[in-house]
Amino acid sequence: MPAAPVLSIEHVGLQIGGARILQDVTLSIPRGEMLGVIGPNGAGKTTLFNLISGVLFATEGVVRLNGRTMTREPIHVRARAGLGRTFQTSSLFNGLSAIENVRLAAQAAAGGGSLVTRFPRATDAATRLAADRLDEVGLADHAQSLAGGLSHGDKRKLEIAMLLAMDPSVILLDEPMAGVGSGDVPGLMEVIRTLHHGGRTVLMVEHHMEVVLGLVDRVAVMHHGELLACDTPAAVMNNPTVQSAYLGDPV
Amino acid sequence: MSTNSSTNLSSNILTVRNLYGRIEGQQVVEDVSFDVPDTGVTALLGRNGVGKTSTIKSILGLIDRTGEVTLGGRRVDRLPTHKVVQLGVGYVPEDREVFGKLTVAENLKLAERSAKPNRALVEKLFPDLVQRQAQLAGTLSGGQQQMVSLARALLNQNRLLLVDEPTKGLSPKIVGEVAQALLIAARTVPILLVEQNLQVIRQLADRVVVLSGGRVVFTGEASELLDHPERIQRFLGVHSGSGQADAAVPA
């Protein structure tokens, strides 16, 4: 792959009170790639996302985003540098309306998001952008609903609308299908494809194999806090290390 | 929805009818109904985030719930958690939840509900714990912590065990030991087991209950699910062959 990596993780590890949660993970992700991260529960997938996004700081190794070293930078600095993420359980401003959720993200990305001297208006750029993004994920009808009152699937879509509004270059999706009824899966897959459009790089932890295999360029397999393999889906599934270590099936 | 509940109600130790669970106002269990017979292992399956753990917690009252739960013919859905447990329910939580700042001995002592705890069984199953009884539980390995968690449940005379993902994040050798311990326990007490490792399910489960989108979509004998790869694929999202090379096969 000729493109310079947009995200590179070099020998990253995490130790908490003597316990090794993650060790020696090295990944280099070129711009525009969609990468699936799989592995049994407790393998360290979410921890890896937390280290990349700054929710936790790596105790070893280096995280680079667009060439900038981010290992010790706080969450909001990484977000401003173009990193967006979702969480395993949907994480929204439940007491605010759907459009306000998205508008906050749009404002933050545009700068001056927390000024006392500026007011949100129905006609301003951020609101229009927010409305467009809601429309894009199919939530235009719910713009004024409280985020906390939306269904599981709609909450997921709202989170993605927020990501779209931020327009990050790298996106981490932590189990975007978790808790979503099977009826909503195809629609949500479509929305995730939208995210990937325009050269965005997407990393996704997901247990739905058909989702992973249908979307991703490469698959990273985690096990016991280590990266077992990272390759095309076909190669990974035929990799003997993966087969022998990855006992049982991910359900 | 096929709820092939047994015709003879008296042979069920646990019946769950129209169970709803919520966490902070969010619906996480939706209209779930199933039975657990008074012998053998019933596996509660489903994709990640589908509400298996929440179902277990709702049964125990660890999260807000409504609906009908009967244990050995007695309604327990209005009882606080400790009362439900005192009626003879052993609980092995997801992520083990041992008290890290208490010693192994203290962890076990805390769990003893009767004057005559079954220490002999625990000592036989987990000789390692006897040696480490003065050690702080927080300093144990994941596998050892799981032993403590299991031992806490097995110390008491129970009518039902609720075991939530006991092999999560454990190495293959420990997975085998945990499965062995559960197999021995299952001779004397019925178990409702949440598990993601298909091998372990094959080894232990007599019956299966499958959740999807917060609801029960399949119940039946274990073989009715496990011998039908297309059902496994449909309900659990896993491409399943047999034996070791189960992981997942490229599409």
Place this chain on the structure above:
Amino acid sequence: MRSLWSRPVAKITAGAALVLFMALLPLLNITIPGIFPGATYTPGTLQLLAYAMLIAALALSYHLLFGLAGMLSFGHALFFAAGAYGLGIVLRNFSPTWMPADVTFIVAILITVLIGFVLAALVGSVSLRVTGISFAMVTLAFAQAGSVVVRRNPGGQTGGEEGLTLDVSQVPDSLVGVLNTRNLYWLALAVLVTVYLVVLWVEKSRAGHVVAATRENELRVRVIGIRPYFVRLLIFSIAGALAALAGAAFLLLQSGVSPRVATPDFTLTLLVIVVLGGVGLRWGAVLGAIVYTLLDQRLTALAGSEFIAGLPDVLRIPLSQPLFILGTLFILVVLFLPGGLAGLTRRSAWPHRPKRGSGERMLETEETI
């Protein structure tokens, strides 16, 4: 918070009419026995109403902290005291000869408000390092330190236990004396309206939305690229400045100030007011302040009455302590009326609003720093 930018004209009209009515009150002759000590044009009643309005302004500034941003501060009295003492001290020490007296007076008030802002920025910059219960305790400690300083009477400026008496020579004549209570009443009304408008401004601004979002989900705010610390600090400082403004007007109204307003107990009273009125609503804070002040005044009158004096000890002692009755009432409201007084109407009018008060989140997000 549902319809952000649709401000119905009716609402603005009703608000303006209410303010106009309040402004005309000193010219009217309305008697409500049992609530007001006399007709509305009498100095006694005007004094009481002005007092209530200043407490309402203070409660509104606290609403910005607790209701909007979910910051449970136990030290807000510090800034009110800073306003009251600050204006007194500034007036005493700041009298440039080249400046007309009235201008000096206005500049002194502006300086006082600035003091409130800067002091809050300093206190906030340390306190906001922590959240939840720790934040509550730390703000309490700062308020206590302020209280100690005021009582110590540094440089003879605060008057120690005696309190500070307003130096009327520096105050425009129109604001001095019982006969001018009417003007003080209008001043208090102006302060309340100003504070209300500033609070409204902040709430509707982007910053207001960001702190509301932070109250809901702090981690989420960070993830979209905003550092909540500075927005919170800004809100904390604005609330401090508004409290100082109310404090300054309080000094003028009372012609002095006692160290009581610097005590953490005074903040607790404020908390009682906001919760009594209904957390999360601007007019809840105003309503709570007015009900509380009138109740306090009436209960004090009741405590001194012959009826109470004639009761047996078991009844006389508790009933003669207004704060005992108010404290008990407060406990009952918390136990049985979660939305406060405003919640009584809210429950029927907007059933879809989240029921719980907003401060809740602050404690839960403690782990996320």
Place this chain on the structure above:
Amino acid sequence: MSTVVLLLITGLGLGALYFLVASGLSLIYGLMGVLNFAHGSFLTIGAFIGWEVARRLSDGSWWALAAAMITGALVGALVAAATEFFLIRRLYNRHIEQVLVTVGLALASVALFEGIWGTDPTYVTSPSWLGQTTEILGARIPNNRFMLIVVAVLVLVAIVLFLKFTRYGLIIRAGVENRLMVTALGIDVRRAFTLVFAIGGAAAGLGGVLASIYYGYVSAHIGGSLLIFAFIVTVIGGLGSLAGAAIASVLVAVLQQFANFYLGGTGDLAVVLALAAVLLLRPRGLLGAKA
């Protein structure tokens, strides 16, 4: 040298008082997440009733003092347990409301104390030995400081032994770590709540009697003013940590004494500055649970 010794031992004595209040606060917060504003009132009522009993027995004798201490502890425990049982329990897991209720209780109870015992301080008579001094390394130390230190150490040891060696102690320690899991083992953790309140109330009530010896009087506000320092102590020590509370009590009180003496009576301010410094450098407190 003698001044340093005097300040040090007096500081230890004051620290003992802080600890008696802070230990309960810290235990209650650790187990239940409740910031208890009414804790000062447990102290005040313990002091008032303790001395009422002492006065009726024989003022100034040792056994009247012992009776006052026992009564103070019992009253504190009873009032605290009742508070938990009738008010806090109703608001299970609603932390803000729990704090608000204790705020209301603090306001109401102080007003009630003023109604009953008046607004002026009530002076107490303790055994005359406590009013005398003992010379150590040239410093003349008021004897009551020694008693404060001994009692606080005994309370600390008793709490530690209780936590370490009794079943309820085990439940409380486990509950501080993970309350839900304790209930999931079939244990009614609410009983532990009442117990923790009672223990904290007993320590505070006992502290009330001792505080009135230290100050020479009881007043309706004695608990409230100590409570603020106890809050500072718990934050500096790390919320929920008993050992942290003990260490921070001593540090805060000693600092306060030294600043009062050497820096012109600025002890209170020095304490607040210390709090600010701790927060800036180590927001979790000295022995705070989360690293």
